[in-house]
Amino acid sequence: MSGILLAGGSALTQRGEIRTDVLIEGGRVAAVGPQPEGTREGRQVIDISGLVVGPGFVDLHAHLREPGHEWKEDIASGSRAAASGGFTAVVAMPNTDPPTDSGHLARYISDRGRQVGLVDVIPAGCITMGMDGLRLSHLDDLFAAGVRVFTDDGVTVADSGLLRRAMEYLQSRGGVIAQHAEDPGLGRGGHMHEGRVSSLLGMGGIPAQAETVIVARDLAVAELTGAAYHVQHASCAGTLDLLEAARGRGVNVTAEVTPHHLWFSEEEVLSMDPVAKMYPPLRTPFDVEALRDGLRAGVIDAVATDHAPHAAHEKDVPFEEAPKGVTGLETAFSAVRTVLDPDPRLLFERMSVTPARIASLEGHGNWIEPGIPANLVVVDWHEHWTPELFLSKSSNSLFAGVPLTGRVRFTFRDGRLTHDSAQLHMPAPAQVSGALR
Numbered sequence: 345m346s347g348i349l350l351a352g353g354s355a356l357t358q359r360g361e362i363r364t365d366v367l368i369e370g371g372r373v374a375a376v377g378p379q380p381e382g383t384r385e386g387r388q389v390i391d392i393s394g395l396v397v398g399p400g401f402v403d404l405h406a407h408l409r410e411p412g413h414e415w416k417e418d419i420a421s422g423s424r425a426a427a428s429g430g431f432t433a434v435v436a437m438p439n440t441d442p443p444t445d446s447g448h449l450a451r452y453i454s455d456r457g458r459q460v461g462l463v464d465v466i467p468a469g470c471i472t473m474g475m476d477g478l479r480l481s482h483l484d485d486l487f488a489a490g491v492r493v494f495t496d497d498g499v500t501v502a503d504s505g506l507l508r509r510a511m512e513y514l515q516s517r518g519g520v521i522a523q524h525a526e527d528p529g530l531g532r533g534g535h536m537h538e539g540r541v542s543s544l545l546g547m548g549g550i551p552a553q554a555e556t557v558i559v560a561r562d563l564a565v566a567e568l569t570g571a572a573y574h575v576q577h578a579s580c581a582g583t584l585d586l587l588e589a590a591r592g593r594g595v596n597v598t599a600e601v602t603p604h605h606l607w608f609s610e611e612e613v614l615s616m617d618p619v620a621k622m623y624p625p626l627r628t629p630f631d632v633e634a635l636r637d638g639l640r641a642g643v644i645d646a647v648a649t650d651h652a653p654h655a656a657h658e659k660d661v662p663f664e665e666a667p668k669g670v671t672g673l674e675t676a677f678s679a680v681r682t683v684l685d686p687d688p689r690l691l692f693e694r695m696s697v698t699p700a701r702i703a704s705l706e707g708h709g710n711w712i713e714p715g716i717p718a719n720l721v722v723v724d725w726h727e728h729w730t731p732e733l734f735l736s737k738s739s740n741s742l743f744a745g746v747p748l749t750g751r752v753r754f755t756f757r758d759g760r761l762t763h764d765s766a767q768l769h770m771p772a773p774a775q776v777s778g779a780l781r
């Protein structure tokens with residue numbers, strides 16, 4: 345006999361959280377329920393008493409930087425960071441070098457993910473060629489390569505006609521247009537949120553309206569075409585109002601928020617620490633509160649990390665010159681758990697079940713029941729810890745040194761252990777698939 349028995353914990357099932365053992369065999373959940381003593385024979389038994397097993401987290405938005413920017417991150421280091429954060433699938437943003445605008449480039453990324461073997465690396469594809477905003481990318485070729493999330497993340501598709509054509513193409517096929525909503529004109533010259541703190545610092549700002557004018561336009565085009573539309577990293581209260589109104593009209597829209605926008609406000613920039621620089625920028629405390637309420641209420645559907653690693657030498661420059669972005673894969677669960685203090689089921693809906701549905705990932709985001717692929721995470725809902733060291737190649741994290749509650753203990757992808765928090769030194773990713781099988 346083989347397989348792994350998760351013994352003595354509780355599991356998040358369709359019917360809610362229940363005390364149970366979970367048996368993993370052949371890459372799937374084989375049984376959910378109290379297991380007789382004999383089940384332990386010949387199996388690896390992991391005592392998870394006091395812990396909760398749920399569907400592995402799914403990140404709709406990570407920058408793994410390969411190909412082209414491997415000094416910041418690569419698919420191996422990004423996968424390791426993701427597994428340690430409890431993720432079993434990660435949608436890799438296409439603003440690599442070259443950008444993922446064709447099928448063979450998308451296949452390269454999913455193949456590399458498979459070689460590393462720690463998480464399913466799901467390529468997102470560009471909406472426009474080379475993200476130039478002028479010509480549509482090879483949408484059919486990308487779709488055939490398995491791409492279901494299309495975005496020029498990092499920049500906004502400004503041309504409404506192009507956006508309409510991309511939406512019309514996808515409308516009949518499935519897949520979703522995801523937008524980094526930031527009006528290029530309104531955002532020009534801005535480094536942070538335009539408001540009280542930017543005035544105080546005399547720094548160029550990006551008004552919240554840079555986001556809302558694009559979201560409003562996109563929702564209109566989505567309504568025109570009937571396509572599925574997804575708002576990336578929503579940052580302000582105005583976007584929530586637009587989402588609610590559009591849903592009332594039947595627009596097929598979803599939205600994500602990052603852990604850092606749920607935690608931090610523009611005040612963070614007072615330190616002038618370049619780690620606090622990201623687009624969209626950290627907004628007002630009022631916006632932060634609205635985003636938390638929106639996530640709880642389901643106006644925002646999902647948490648996504650926008651994990652954006654940058655090397656220390658790149659961030660260690662004056663604020664205005666620094667690249668935008670913070671890392672997030674390793675701290676997302678704990679950050680959301682701490683700041684919202686939600687019911688476990690709500691957290692898993694927002695971090696696993698719904699993002700898997702948005703990205704059309706059938707093997708992920710399933711409540712625990714016999715037969716599902718064993719893409720699982722085991723968390724300690726109450727452990728206190730403080731992130732200090734990171735598995736990502738980059739450590740531009742706003743959560744470094746911040747005390748958090750709730751910690752990922754084990755991650756399983758297709759039934760294989762891909763992270764164990766008790767093992768500080770996991771095997772190098774190239775050896776992982778053999779060593780931990």
Ligand SMILES: [Zn+2]
Nearest residue numbers: 497498524576
């Ligand atoms: Zn973005």
